[in-house]
Amino acid sequence: MGITSSARPVLITGAGKRIGLALARHFLAQQQPVIISYRTRYAAVDELEQAGAVCLYGDFSSNDGITQFADAVKQHCAGLRAIVHNASAWLAESPDLSPAATLAAMLQIHVNTPYLLNHLLEPLLRGRGHASADIIHFTDYVVERGSDKHIAYAASKAALDNLTRSFARKLAPEVKVNAIAPAMIMFNDHDDAQYRQEALNKSLMKIAPGEQEIIGLVDYLLSSQYVTGRTHAVDGGRPLR
């Protein structure tokens, strides 16, 4: 199914699974048109397409890949309601990959990708009046604390956090730009029982709350006429432990 020429979809990167997928399903259920990027063609991508989403292949591991994806978005719509920068890789430092390659990969997906997409798609966000469009960057609680196992990941998310304030300044008052900084929203299937218990114990709230906490905050940010340039923690009170 296509998108009508007057519709302004929400663009969600990396939405073939988990939080991005939950957001895409949520918007579609509200009759809000959606464009997603996927790199791996999960079965859920077919499901989103059947529900009316435009699903575009996007591999952001090169700047050419980012530009090609932006061109494809422009062919599908003349305006965007929002860009949700969800695509991410949680790469730990490891003997299997050099520190230089680890850092380059983290900067590519968490800095180059949102930076270039925000520039390339800026004309699609503008022109609809005050607070009429949004950019949301997904960062991480570790931006404020650092991480001994995910050093490059934390640094790249910190740079993304900073981009939030720069793009908020640049694009106001037409476009609001905010960051969501989660900690422990959902486990990965391979996480063992000991890891899960230790991770839960790190917060005051001691749960893995699931995607709904993120969806609620995204809805709030899109509905606001005033909130911009801010980082919004969804961390179960982690800094207080």
Ligand SMILES: NC(=O)C1=CN([C@@H]2O[C@H](COP(=O)(O)OP(=O)(O)OC[C@H]3O[C@@H](n4cnc5c(N)ncnc54)[C@H](OP(=O)(O)O)[C@@H]3O)[C@@H](O)[C@H]2O)C=CC1
């Ligand atoms: N889950 C959690 O508890 C937390 C999540 N966050 C943040 O929230 C957001 C969503 O998290 P979550 O759902 O767990 O994310 P996932 O890691 O499960 O999924 C991220 C998506 O990004 C895509 N992606 C990664 N690299 C690239 C690339 N180079 N080009 C194109 N697509 C790419 C992946 O594609 P593919 O499947 O092909 O690899 C995947 O679909 C992320 O930004 C994450 O950092 C922050 C803190 C906690």
Ligand SMILES: Nc1nc2c(c(=O)[nH]1)N=C([C@H](O)[C@@H](O)CO)CN2
């Ligand atoms: N892109 C991703 N980023 C993060 C993930 C993930 O699965 N993909 N997971 C986390 C953890 O949940 C962490 O917050 C607690 O163990 C962090 N970032």
